[in-house]
Amino acid sequence: MNTPHISILGAAAGLLLILPAVLLVWKLKLGFNRQLITGAGRMVIQLSFVGLYLIYIFKLDSILINIAYLGMMVFFAALSGIKNSSLRLKRFLLQTFLAMLFPTFFTLFYFNLLVVQIPNVFRADIMIPIGGMMLGNILKSNIVALKTFFTLVKREEKVYLYLLATGATRNEALRPFFKEAVRTAMAPNLAMMATAGLVSLPGMMTGQIIGGSDPALAVKYQIMLMIMIFFTGLVSILIQLYFAVKQGFDSNDRFDKSVLRP
Template sequence: MGAQDLSLLSLASLFIFLVPVFYINRQLKLAMNKTMITSIVRMCVQLSFVGIYLEFLFKFNSPVLNTIYLLIMISIACQSILKSSNLKIKKLFIPVFFSLLLPFAFILFFFNAVVVRIDNLFEAKYLIPIGGMLLGNCLRSIIIGLNNFYSGIQKNEKVYLYSLSLLCSRIQALKPYFKESIMASVIPTIASMSTIGLVSLPGMMTGQILGGSLPIVAIKYQIAIMLSIFYTEYFSTILSVLFSLKVGFNELDVLNQDIFISKG
């Protein structure tokens, strides 16, 4: 037994609540309405296309097509990460791509092989949804990690250079910024794990219950996916900083200003 289907009319009924939202924004002179409309339209269009494409993927269940789709997802995620971190895509795409790909692929296939124990590790109904959850959460963590790391050095470059002048190695001089970026990136997930089940019922667990799974089965899956998300976020953030150092700094260990997107 699956979840109750939603008619287009019942789905459209949710848009009624946009009326008071738009009214309040207008009264408070919040310039958000245009952005909200654009985001909502994009969400609906993108999810509609994804729904059609996922039906195609699930039907053919081709390892090659599934892998290509995941690589495309990672590429789009990398572009979003760098853009949100105010870093140039051309300069740092490759380091961030591999920093995301390596932990993501390892955790994803470990999840399918050891945790779920499916025969076909490229099974579309496991590979794509689980991969999407891992990537979606990594997106936020790596953005926070990279942004904190490089913006912190930018703001305190004199302190960093002073540390180098005291004969500290680049790694030693960068350690405070590295620690701060890792902490900032994983704290939201740690906080979420500490309150999950008490404050909210997470999406995967809710989806499985609506899909007919027993609550205890849904809980097991949710614990597994939360741990997998945390590990992927943690290692991806660390690697994204480490892999970007070669491009981010010159041979004199000075921060390369040309990695940043010009705000002018």
């Protein structure tokens, strides 16, 4: 079964759905029309360019280019994550990059070597799309984890100081905030796994079925991918919060508010 083609007129019809959304936002005075229009415009331009140059990347299938491209994806994910977490870029960019890079590369290597069992574990048409799906979920989880953690520390700073005064170590005093940040960040992934197939058909499975793949194979890929995404997201969050504690507190265990961006 061939994938139905989307013509230019069909694409234009799809983009027209932005207009009623813009009108609703304007009518209800929700105040994010500028972000909506800018975001939609950037999405169209960026994905159009991605579609063009991925054709050549897939044809070249160079190990060095594939690794470099994935590294670039991780960098921009880290950049976006810090900006959306309202933290100082210089203080957290490197740590966030590493917290995303190592789990992503490890899981991709594991997936390609032991699950898909392909000879070239750096194969472009497997590594880049699956890496992108992992990074999209890691990005969301890390933003939620960082925001939750620092919001709780800022709001409950007196509780934190009290726990320190009663003899708790920094890690012991921060444990309630740490656990809540991890639980909050991982809740969407847990819900997604629990409701997959009942509430929705996940993205990769839907794409493969539309592309003509056997539904049974699509299900296998989706199950494996969701497990990989959950594992990668959890490890990335734990590394991210470890670095957050290192950066967010001084040598006397006091919360350093300068890490927060006004």
